[in-house]
Amino acid sequence: DIVVTQSPDSLAVSLGERATINCKSSQSVLYSSNNKNYLAWYQQKPGQPPKLLIYWASTRESGVPDRFSGSGSGTDFTLTIDNLQAEDVAVYYCQQYYDILPFTFGQGTKVEIK
Amino acid sequence: EVQLVESGGTVVRPGGSLRLSCAASGFTFDDHAMNWVRQAPGKGLEWVAGIKWNGGSPGYADSVRGRFTISRDNAKNSLYLEMNSLRAEDTALYYCARESSSSFHFDYWGQGTPVTVSS
Numbered sequence: 001d002i003v004v005t006q007s008p009d010s011l012a013v014s015l016g017e018r019a020t021i022n023c024k025s026s027q028s029v030l031y032s033s034n035n036k037n038y039l040a041w042y043q044q045k046p047g048q049p050p051k052l053l054i055y056w057a058s059t060r061e062s063g064v065p066d067r068f069s070g071s072g073s074g075t076d077f078t079l080t081i082d083n084l085q086a087e088d089v090a091v092y093y094c095q096q097y098y099d100i101l102p103f104t105f106g107q108g109t110k111v112e113i114k
Numbered sequence: 115e116v117q118l119v120e121s122g123g124t125v126v127r128p129g130g131s132l133r134l135s136c137a138a139s140g141f142t143f144d145d146h147a148m149n150w151v152r153q154a155p156g157k158g159l160e161w162v163a164g165i166k167w168n169g170g171s172p173g174y175a176d177s178v179r180g181r182f183t184i185s186r187d188n189a190k191n192s193l194y195l196e197m198n199s200l201r202a203e204d205t206a207l208y209y210c211a212r213e214s215s216s217s218f219h220f221d222y223w224g225q226g227t228p229v230t231v232s233s
Contacts, residue, residue, distance in 0.1 A: 097218035
């Protein structure tokens, strides 16, 4: 199984500042035939289901604010939230879908306001 | 509007059985693979099972293989999870999640149905 590890487990960021979350997979999720990274990011606010933010490591889902961006390739990825807003308080998960048996998620990163 | 509505969650004794359902609407159900993902109280996300658009190639997490069965009825726009030999560690909120038609990521999630396994 591909193990996905996020860091940090939690972080506190001041309003308007940048939050950076890292995600590392135990093996590359870059598919050479199409040069796509099979990695997604989800946001889960308290009491709500997860919401897709980013797929293919850097493609923003429709309707997601452009302050959210994804980067990285191979085994190392980053979710960046610029100009942090109060409504961005949530737990963020990365997920690999390179190996779908099984799909695996990172353990989650909790983002709070400092 | 895409909607996924789970039902069937309840309190069940260890060793018991349960069938979860997910009613889909707002999209062409048989265009998409579907999955179940669970979240234990205060914990992260764990993929449980998935099934292709035509009901083929069901896949399971090691933690549930041999005890859980995923199925779908495209005529009824519904996804199911048959859960047998339930254990305390199966206690969780169970989400139904749709796979994108262009990839394998999960683009829509239901609100979840809670399952508690307790004596």
